[in-house]
Amino acid sequence: MSDLDWALPPELDAAITEYYATLEPSSSFAARLEQELRQRQGELLQHKTKPRFHFLWSDRREIMQTLRARPIFALIVVLIALSLLTGVVYALGRLTGFIPGFGFTSDIRSVYLLSEPVDAISGGVTLSVDQAVSDESKLWVNLTVTGLPEEQDFSQAFVFLPNGEKISFQMSSGMAVDSNGAHLTYVFPPLPTATSDLVLFVENLGGQNFSVPMQLRLAKPGEILPSEPEQSEQLRSETHDGVTLVLDHIAPASNKTVFQVSLHFDQPGMSLNNDWNVVLTDQNGAIYPAIDITPDTMDGNAKIFQTSPFSGNEQLTVSLNVFPTAKELPVSIDFSMDDANGFLFDPGPDPAVGQIWTLDDVIQIGGFTLRAARASLVSTTELLFEFEPAENLTGVMLYTPDPLVRGAGGGIPLANGGISAGMRFEKIPSQPFEVQVTRAYYTAHGSWEIQWQPSPAPQGAAVQPTVTSAPTQPPYATPTFASTNPVLLEVQMLAQQFDAPFQEGPAWIHVVTERTSIPRSGQTYPLPYLISEQWIETDANGYVIRSVWMDKDANGNTIQLTATIGDYSVNFTTGDAGFNNGQPYRFSADILTRDLERAVQYGGSFTREEIACDDGQACIVITSVESFSQPTLLAGEAQAFVGSGNKVWIDLATGQQIQFQAFWRLEDGTNRVESTERYLLIEKVSFPPQEILDVVAKVIVP
Structure with missing residues (x-):
């Protein structure tokens, strides 16, 4: 068989031919490819190496005719060329x-889509099937519902196949409500191959049942954004403490790039115990959009992001981010299926509250050596177990098969670096029982980064440059209030007096505030003391067009950094990015007027008091309180809360709201302050420091 007769298996040839039938290589790509292939051929010939596909080097016209005539051959040529030039093998x-x-669908040859949207009406509620996708992994159905009496969802969903088989849904998304109605997604197991007719049955949605016939058809070219060919070895980060970041799929389009990343774990049952994100930067430090477009029904270990199209010259880095510390990941391992991770505990025949038992039980679990040091009876129904410090281990979850158990939970870190975990019983067992460790929590340390050079966007794409100032915003009227309450009107007048000079542009406004708060047990953010600094640029009409926000700790270390260009914001710390969908606005230091308006509208109470501020200036203090319908006692609290409120100090000379305080109202009528925030500086300047302009310059707007 000659080289020219070489072919793929018929079924693969046909599939790829169908997929690429509408695609033609761009002239620029073909020219560049030919040049690189010729260069590579010369290098091979100099080493007396005969290329296997020698006919490819002969003539550009022959190459182009072959590429256009045989799409499958075009794919082979491209993959072979990329393999020769880069050393990367594609699957x-x-x-x-x-x-x-x-x-992302696992195989486009098996994708069926909804032929056309369908509706059903029951009891004044309308259900619309907007989109349905069936591939070899699942059936996915997206609905819009209007006329629901309430937004609660207790529905069940099934599909009926033509042979009468009934398939129950596996999961559903949370109900999202907007101006178009309530949106809901159901996921079902994969359908039998080539299923095109079925009936969707939704039970107890808004108290109604719906039966909706659906017709599916094979996906057409152009309805699926094709991914880049998969490499035989995925791009991945280094593995640290059992965690790896993997770049699964990349789908370039003319106006965007879609990519999926996932977390891979070394052991079954491992998971991340916090939300995570990625930051996408280039070799110059510019931060590209990473807009999270992950469907609600996806596994939390994988996420899909949309970013800008690329020229192909960028050197990108995808970095895993977890707030507040990107290099410390809270991870857990589930051992609930393993009965060996436990020890026998004997409380004795008559345990008493306050009793302490000294323990010395060693458990080997997930690579950790865990030593139980003591147990204590903290109430008539609750035992607390304490464990010695173990490297990276931050907590455990306990369980016992004893029928008297009513619940168990992880504990808080101990002062000595150890950990604790409790168990609750109907009554404390009087006989020995087994204590099992069903989950271990630990901290993974490292830096999870993937180096990535993107392919050029398809021909005709316009790669977004680093942005400049957003265009001038259209006029936006300042809202007026219908209330005639004298305190509300006074506060509004004072706020407008202070804001007026700052609402004249163009300018930069520099704002610095400090915040103190009482952290809860285990709370990592916000910090007990926080300095926030804002730099806000306004246009000629005073509307905000760009801004930078920084949070710093007591030592001046930046712990969070965000930037906003027009309506687009990106968080440099967490990687979150997206459009705010907000209206144009002017700068205002007023946060009280709206609260007072709501208090007047809903019958809340507030008081006005004249005092002298710290600098001797005449001030007023506005105190507003919202009472609860019944007292609420939280765990660990000595008194129940009967309401919540805030206090705001206002300088009568300038109109500035200078200090804000949030508090709980206790049963005895006293207030317990939770946080205090104070303006340290509000100034108007012509230009910000260069470091602020550098931050803004790094933002790429999609």
Whole structure:
């Protein structure tokens, strides 16, 4: 068989031919490819190495005719060329692609889509099936519901196949409500191959049942955004403490790039115990959009992001981010299926509250050596177990098969570095029982980064440059209030008096505040003391067009940094990015007027008191309180809360609201202050420091 007769297996040839039938290589790509192939051929010939596909080097016209005539051959040529030039091997077995709302499909040859939207009405409630996708992994159905009497969802969903088989849904998304109605997604197990007719049955949605016939059809070219060919080895970060970041899929389009990353774990049952994100930067430090478009029904260990199109010259870095410390990941391992991780505890025949037992039981679990040091009876129904410090271990979850158990939970870190965990019983057992460790919590330390050079966006793409100032915003009227309450009107007048000079542009406004608060047990953010600094740019009409926000700790270390350009914001610390969908606004230091308006509207109470401020200036203090319908006693509190409120200090000479305090109202009528925030500086300047301009310059707007 000659080289020219070489071919793929018929079924793979047909599949790829169908997939790429509408695609043609751009002239610029073909020219560049030919040049690189010719250069590579010369290097090979100099080393007396005969290329296997020698006919490819002969003539550009022949190459182009071959590429246009045989799409499957075009793919082979491209992959071979990329392999020769980069040393990266690409896999041909599966052809992935991205479908908006659904995510990445595992094989585009098996994708069926909803032929057309369908509706059903029951009891004044309308259910619309907007989108449905079926592939070899699942059936995904997206609905919009209007006329619901309430937004609670207790529904069940099923699909009926033509043979009468009934398939129950596996999971559903939370109900999201907007001006178009309530949106809901159901996920079902994969359907039998080539299923095109089925009936969706939704039970008890708003108290109504719906039966909706659905017809599916094979996906057409252009309905799925094709992914780049998968590499034989995925791009991945280094593995630290059992955690790896992996770049799963990349789908470039002319106006965007969609990519999926996932967390891989060394052991079954491992998971991250916090929300996570990624930050996408280039070799110059510019931060690109990483807008989270992950469907609600996806596994939390994988996320899909949308970013800008690329020229192909960028050197990108995808970095895992977990707030507040990116290099410390809270991880847990589930051992609930393993009965060996435990010890026998004997409380004795008559345990008493306050009794302490000294223990010396050693457990080997997930690579950790855990030693139980003591147990104590903290109430008539609750035992607390304490464990010695173990490297990276931050907590455990306990369980016992004893029928008297009513619950168990992780504890808080101990002063000596150890950990604790409790168990609650109907009554404390009088006989020995087994204490099992069903989950271990630990901290993974490291830096999870992936180096990535993107492919050029398809021809015709306009890569977004680093942005400049947003255009001048259209006029936006200052709201007026209908209330005639004299305190509300006085506060509004004073606020407008202070804000007026800052609402004249163009300018930069520099704001510094400090905040003190009482942290809860285990709370990592906000810190007990926080300095926040803002730099806000306004246009000629005083509307905000760009801003930078920094949170710093008591030592001046930046712990959070965000920037906003127009309506687009990006958090440099967490990687979160997206559009705010807000209206144009002018700077205002007033946060009280709206609260007082709501208090007047809903019957809340507030008082006005004249005092002297710290600098001797005449001030007023406005105190507003919202009472609870019944006292609420939280765990660990000596008194119940009967309400919440805030106090605001206002300088009568300038109109500035200078200090804010949030508090709980206790049963005895006293207030317990939770946080205090104070303005340290509000100034108007012509230009910010260069470091602020550098931050703004790093933001790429999609």
